[in-house]
Amino acid sequence: MEFIDFRVPAQGFSQPLLLWTASHDRAQRVALLLQRLFEHLRQHGPSQATRVTAGEVRRFMDEAAPRHHQDEDVDLFPRLRRRLEAANGNAFDPAQAHETALTLDRLELDHPVLDDLWAQVRAALVHADSATPTDAHCACAEQFVGTFLAHHGVEDQIITPIAERALRQDDLAAIGDAMAARRGTTWSALSMR
Ligand SMILES: [Fe+2]
Numbered sequence: 310m311e312f313i314d315f316r317v318p319a320q321g322f323s324q325p326l327l328l329w330t331a332s333h334d335r336a337q338r339v340a341l342l343l344q345r346l347f348e349h350l351r352q353h354g355p356s357q358a359t360r361v362t363a364g365e366v367r368r369f370m371d372e373a374a375p376r377h378h379q380d381e382d383v384d385l386f387p388r389l390r391r392r393l394e395a396a397n398g399n400a401f402d403p404a405q406a407h408e409t410a411l412t413l414d415r416l417e418l419d420h421p422v423l424d425d426l427w428a429q430v431r432a433a434l435v436h437a438d439s440a441t442p443t444d445a446h447c448a449c450a451e452q453f454v455g456t457f458l459a460h461h462g463v464e465d466q467i468i469t470p471i472a473e474r475a476l477r478q479d480d481l482a483a484i485g486d487a488m489a490a491r492r493g494t495t496w497s498a499l500s501m502r
């Protein structure tokens with residue numbers, strides 16, 4: 310089946326919003342791959358190819374997805390909230406700033422929900438390494454994929470354009486540094502390659 314590219318472009322940490330939206334593109338491709346995997350498993354049962362794909366999906370969701378949630382919960386969303394508060398009706402009208410803050414609250418609440426759903430899908434994938442998934446497994450995977458795609462859709466369509474306007478260069482530098490550190494590297498080390 311398909312290969313999932315875990316690599317991060319070296320220039321990415323200098324442009325954290327580009328890196329962030331690229332992570333969404335990758336995550337959405339993995340979610341759609343997971344959806345197709347369950348459709349295939351339901352019709353044909355497990356094989357060596359499905360075990361390899363399931364392992365790749367598990368690796369992405371276990372390793373990359375938690376770091377991505379931390380990027381948002383620890384760095385991106387708090388900085389964006391502070392900028393919206395500081396805009397004080399200048400760059401953003403108060404209603405838009407308030408609505409964006411509520412959207413950020415809902416997105417943060419989605420993260421543990423997605424984590425719980427993923428734990429269930431993960432167990433279903435382990436089961437499906439050696440047996441056809443049950444209807445409950447497939448329903449759980451559908452719920453996870455639907456919630457996952459809707460969550461990222463809101464981040465891409467609503468939050469990204471506001472973050473591009475609201476965040477300052479020092480915010481972007483700090484977010485990029487934190488994202489690099491979370492992945493065991495530094496921007497300055499990457500830029501010397
Ligand atoms: Fe998120």
Ligand SMILES: [Fe+2]
Pocket residue numbers: 333377381461464
């Ligand atoms: Fe995200």
